Amino acid sequence: MNEDAVLIRDLKAHDGREVSIRGWLHGRRTSGKIAFLLVRDGTGTVQCVVEAANGDAFRVASEIGHESSIGVRGTVRLDERAHGGAELSVTGLEVVQNVADYPIARKEHGVDFLMTHRHLWLRSPRQCAILRIRDTLIRSIQAFFAERGFVRIDTPILSPGAAEGASTLFPVDYFGEKVFLAQTGQLYLEAAAMALGRVYCFGPTFRAEKSKTRRHLTEFWMVEPEVAWAGLPDLMDLAEGLICRLVADVLAGHRADLALLDRDPAPLERIVAPFPRITYTEAVEQLRSPETHERLQAGLEADRQRLAADQARLADLEAQLAAAKKGWQQEKLGREIAALREAVRELGQDLENRPAHIEGARTFAWGNDLGGDEETILTRLHDRPILVSRYPRGVKAFYMKPDPADPRVVLNVDVLAPEGYGEIVGGSQREDSLEALQERMRAEGMDPAPYEWYLDLRRHGTVPHGGFGLGLERTVAWVCGLRHIRETIPFPRLMGRIYP
RNA sequence: UCCGGUGUAGCGCAGUGGUAGCGCAGGUGACUGUUAAUCACUUGGUCGUAGGUUCGAAUCCUACCACCGGAGCCA
Numbered sequence: 001m002n003e004d005a006v007l008i009r010d011l012k013a014h015d016g017r018e019v020s021i022r023g024w025l026h027g028r029r030t031s032g033k034i035a036f037l038l039v040r041d042g043t044g045t046v047q048c049v050v051e052a053a054n055g056d057a058f059r060v061a062s063e064i065g066h067e068s069s070i071g072v073r074g075t076v077r078l079d080e081r082a083h084g085g086a087e088l089s090v091t092g093l094e095v096v097q098n099v100a101d102y103p104i105a106r107k108e109h110g111v112d113f114l115m116t117h118r119h120l121w122l123r124s125p126r127q128c129a130i131l132r133i134r135d136t137l138i139r140s141i142q143a144f145f146a147e148r149g150f151v152r153i154d155t156p157i158l159s160p161g162a163a164e165g166a167s168t169l170f171p172v173d174y175f176g177e178k179v180f181l182a183q184t185g186q187l188y189l190e191a192a193a194m195a196l197g198r199v200y201c202f203g204p205t206f207r208a209e210k211s212k213t214r215r216h217l218t219e220f221w222m223v224e225p226e227v228a229w230a231g232l233p234d235l236m237d238l239a240e241g242l243i244c245r246l247v248a249d250v251l252a253g254h255r256a257d258l259a260l261l262d263r264d265p266a267p268l269e270r271i272v273a274p275f276p277r278i279t280y281t282e283a284v285e286q287l288r289s290p291e292t293h294e295r296l297q298a299g300l301e302a303d304r305q306r307l308a309a310d311q312a313r314l315a316d317l318e319a320q321l322a323a324a325k326k327g328w329q330q331e332k333l334g335r336e337i338a339a340l341r342e343a344v345r346e347l348g349q350d351l352e353n354r355p356a357h358i359e360g361a362r363t364f365a366w367g368n369d370l371g372g373d374e375e376t377i378l379t380r381l382h383d384r385p386i387l388v389s390r391y392p393r394g395v396k397a398f399y400m401k402p403d404p405a406d407p408r409v410v411l412n413v414d415v416l417a418p419e420g421y422g423e424i425v426g427g428s429q430r431e432d433s434l435e436a437l438q439e440r441m442r443a444e445g446m447d448p449a450p451y452e453w454y455l456d457l458r459r460h461g462t463v464p465h466g467g468f469g470l471g472l473e474r475t476v477a478w479v480c481g482l483r484h485i486r487e488t489i490p491f492p493r494l495m496g497r498i499y500p
Numbered sequence: 501u502c503c504g505g506u507g508u509a510g511c512g513c514a515g516u517g518g519u520a521g522c523g524c525a526g527g528u529g530a531c532u533g534u535u536a537a538u539c540a541c542u543u544g545g546u547c548g549u550a551g552g553u554u555c556g557a558a559u560c561c562u563a564c565c566a567c568c569g570g571a572g573c574c575a
Contacts, residue, residue, distance in 0.1 A: 030534090031534070032531040032532065047535080049533080052532075100526080105511065107511075108512065110512070113511070115567095168574085183574095184575095210572095211571095211572085212570080213570065215575080221575095372570095372572095
């Protein structure tokens with residue numbers, strides 16, 4: 001194939017010239033005397049027109065299947081009728097490999113099938129859009145911290161013990177010793193923060209929790225800044241600034257990708273500082289307040305009506321299906337019906353549970369951790385991420401610093417994303433007093449021996465400091481408006497799924 | 501771990517006790533501007549597995565397996 005191949009996204013600059021492209025066959029339509037090949041190369045998709053007069057190429061064009069790897073030579077022609085604005089009038093066609101049995105069609109597939117074919121599913125436009133946005137988020141994170149003088153620290157993945165309870169970690173045999181895959185870089189990061197001031201780590205992290213939900217992976221990426229001389233308000237500002245930056249960068253560079261994902265950008269455009277900041281205690285008051293109760297009841301009533309409307313629409317679609325003649329119309333309707341059925345079932349289930357949630361909120365007791373239901377209720381009251389701070393000590397980790405103004409709570413902050421995406425950030429100011437930390441570890445029944453190095457940080461120039469972790473995949477899911485986290489990472493690791 | 505749901509052609513689904521079906525994909529043919537092209541014909545099945553009930557089971561019962569969703573936990 002020609003060395004001077006042009007990328008499809010650059011084709012418009014070559015109007016009227018003969019060029020070569022390389023790529024994969026993404027779609028094909030043939031007529032008696034003309035064939036249309038849709039070719040993608042990772043930078044774009046272009047329609048290539050092959051006329052019957054072009055004997056060899058036309059014959060080849062009529063034979064190759066989806067995802068065949070091909071080289072195409074042709075003349076670029078700007079054309080209103082073409083999708084990307086440019087077309088290629090084919091003069092030569094070279095088949096690197098003809099594929100007859102590509103398993104993924106340009107249509108709906110089931111989750112299990114797609115997950116088993118994840119290595120091929122990645123080629124679909126939707127998955128490519130998600131991966132591009134993920135890449136932008138990663139770059140944006142690195143730029144944000146670099147601009148603020150943070151030094152990136154790579155913390156170890158093999159870890160001698162657990163930071164917060166060994167039951168949720170993956171054990172690994174390390175020359176006969178039992179060690180674990182890291183679930184956070186935080187403790188090591190604290191050491192680095194005492195060396196460099198502002199640091200962050202960004203890498204994979206592992207949780208062996210047996211969670212089978214749309215929000216959980218067993219292997220996911222987390223960015224964790226850790227800042228010396230920082231108090232809780234500094235951390236909240238940092239998290240808020242980071243999230244605004246991430247959303248702004250995606251909006252600036254990925255309008256087309258968001259459109260391809262059917263992601264309404266309007267909710268993202270509202271993501272500007274300042275975010276609402278409430279304490280846990282205020283959150284509990286909000287949950288229990290009569291105003292919230294009324295709002296939730298009104299929401300329940302509205303959703304009940306929505307359910308009735310959906311059910312009516314479902315019946316209407318089923319009538320249309322019975323009347324539909326064309327096969328693909330039937331299929332399209334069938335798919336719409338299936339989606340609507342699932343939505344109706346989900347909403348129905350939700351509505352069944354809702355009165356219990358509402359009652360749970362009204363009677364929520366101070367001291368309990370906020371669960372998914374409570375988070376959902378709180379985020380529904382706002383259209384921006386909310387920062388919830390100062391949780392009860394009992395539900396948080398040993399290294400979090402108690403609030404001097406109210407020792408029942410710690411100086412932590414969780415950021416809850418809107419639109420039901422839940423917790424994307426968790427962090428805290430750390431306990432910087434040696435005695436207080438030792439006392440807390442005693443109270444939790446922890447053996448201090450493996451943590452001596454960590455305690456050393458409080459013996460040799462301790463300072464107020466803190467940090468947080470932001471989950472990359474949950475952020476991708478929120479920004480892209482995805483229902484499930486499994487599409488946010490190239491090869492998701494889920495409980496009970498490790499292939500491919 | 502607990503609760504709920506689903507397993508029928510390569511894929512998406514219908515079929516609730518009486519001959520295994522539809523659409524898409526694949527194949528053959530027609531068609532010079534298609535955008536999920538259209539039209540005609542056509543290949544393709546151990547109905548998740550094992551047992552049971554029945555004259556007869558995709559359909560009913562039991563167990564198991566796989567997958568999905570939710571809870572707990574969390575990012």
